[in-house]
Amino acid sequence: MKLALQNILHDRGRFSVTVFGVCFAVFLMVFQGSLLAGFLQAASKLIDASDSDIWITARGVQAFEFGTTLESHVREMAAGVPGVTETGRVCMAFAVYRTPIGKQQVVALVGADPTVGNRFPVPDRHESADQLSPDAVLYDVSDRKQMEVDTLPAEVEINRHRANIEREIQGYGAFLGVPFLFTSYRNAIRYMGFGSDQAMYILLRVDKAYPVSQVQQSLKQRLPEVDVLTRDEFAHKARMYWTIKTGAGGAILTAAVLGFLIGLVVVSQTIYANTMENLEEYATLKALGAPQAFVARIVLTQALICGVIGSVLGLLAVVPSITYAKSLIPWISAPWWLPGAMVAPSLAMCSLASIVSVRSALTVEPGRVFRA
């Protein structure tokens, strides 16, 4: 294996180019993958944040951001279905926000009952010693600049109603291009001008003794005019809507798929070219009586050394890049499994490309070694 290592160390220029190729490919794959993963996560973030088992929406609602109001009797009828233990309400509407210095802008206002889940950003919860007022309004730290709030609490206006912004939260940054504001359900419908019995989404908890699917079926029979979805179904529906049916989502999906494929092609091409550069040496080994496994081992070792070093450098470059990108694109996210999921196929492609190229070495025309 000394030959494999020495070949790499000897021609540092070629080695650098090979490693850079793999590094670029891994960077591209992980970065594009993070954009897609973050986009998918953001598309269903508020749905996933609820603890509820079932979401009831108006018929045909594709995503959380595009809900319409439900008839007032839906909540009462749902509450009466066997197995339903608790109901909660969520609403979302675009509203006009007036900053403390009088500037106006559109925001996405979300209101929810405290029962919808511990992770759902609702202000009137027993969170800490410094209890928030039930009518407090929260915003994500990444939207601070747009909110134009210097100190908290701050008095602002939402749809011409006085409102108190009391706290910054994290992880619920702008996804629609306008900031999210979170408040209690009661407060939100006041700002939105809804009636007290109106809701956009009814969220239900199901008794553990009842299968969720059975309760869902009963609800569908009792409420045929609405959509009854499990939380995961609604989250999936929202992700598919944003990814497949919107231009932005389609572009991100396409970019991620292309990034993945281009990454694999770059890795393969780079390793293939590197192996072919040494073809005469492999032919010589073969002429000297080296078994095929011996030659293959050298080629694979070289490819994997380049692949591993390139992948590590790619990951080292992409982590700070994603951290920086978060300041510009708050929803970008690299799940823990993403680097592994991108590096594994890269190394597989390194091996595959080297195996494909080593076939040329192993089937090399014998006369080649005699040519000057």
Place this chain on the structure above:
Amino acid sequence: MPNLFLGVEGATVSFGQEDARVYALRDVSLSFEPGTLSLVMGPSGSGKTTLLSMLGCLLSPDEGSVFVDGVAVNGLSEAERTVVRQKKISFVFQVFRLFHSLSALDNVALGFEIRDPAASRRTEKARDLLLQFGLGDKLHQEPNELSAGEKQRVAIARALAGNPPILLADEPTASLDAEAGRNICQILRSQVDEHGRTVVVVSHDPRWEKFADRIVTLCDGCVEEEVGVL
């Protein structure tokens, strides 16, 4: 069928198909006796390298047989022919074919690694061989730091790793000056005289004539002349 130590019997080799077919060798029969140095001469395109490729188990004839150490090898599988090369045959090339990233010592040690993977003290054995060829002060130099003559001596040392009985040399002095060329001729001759190896040299170089036991001249893929010299 004759049982030759090293040679070809009725060997025909062609390249291309139908109208474009070119014959490199036509019905050639040659035998190389053990412990001799044979010189194969002839103009370009006469089939010298094709003959060497067959003797080295790198090429099978369309027709006829190839014998190495008394065994007909053209019926063997690729893997079996690799083993024959590993155990019996070694090559010396015109352009040396040294591994550019390895030192002289590592090049020769690699020869041992390929031919005798189980052997211990490969580096020491490689050092001994290089010392024999007067390269004791060049052990750790890479090929691009060596003169052409030194490169060829390293290549011969690598070829001798594992003690193969047959040495096939393709124009081994073509890239060398007069003195270095003479030195290589002497080294290969000594492999015959002192170690009993069988050496086949393909060359245009007339200097080889006085070192060869036999001269075979090929022309247009056929044996034109065979002359015993020594």
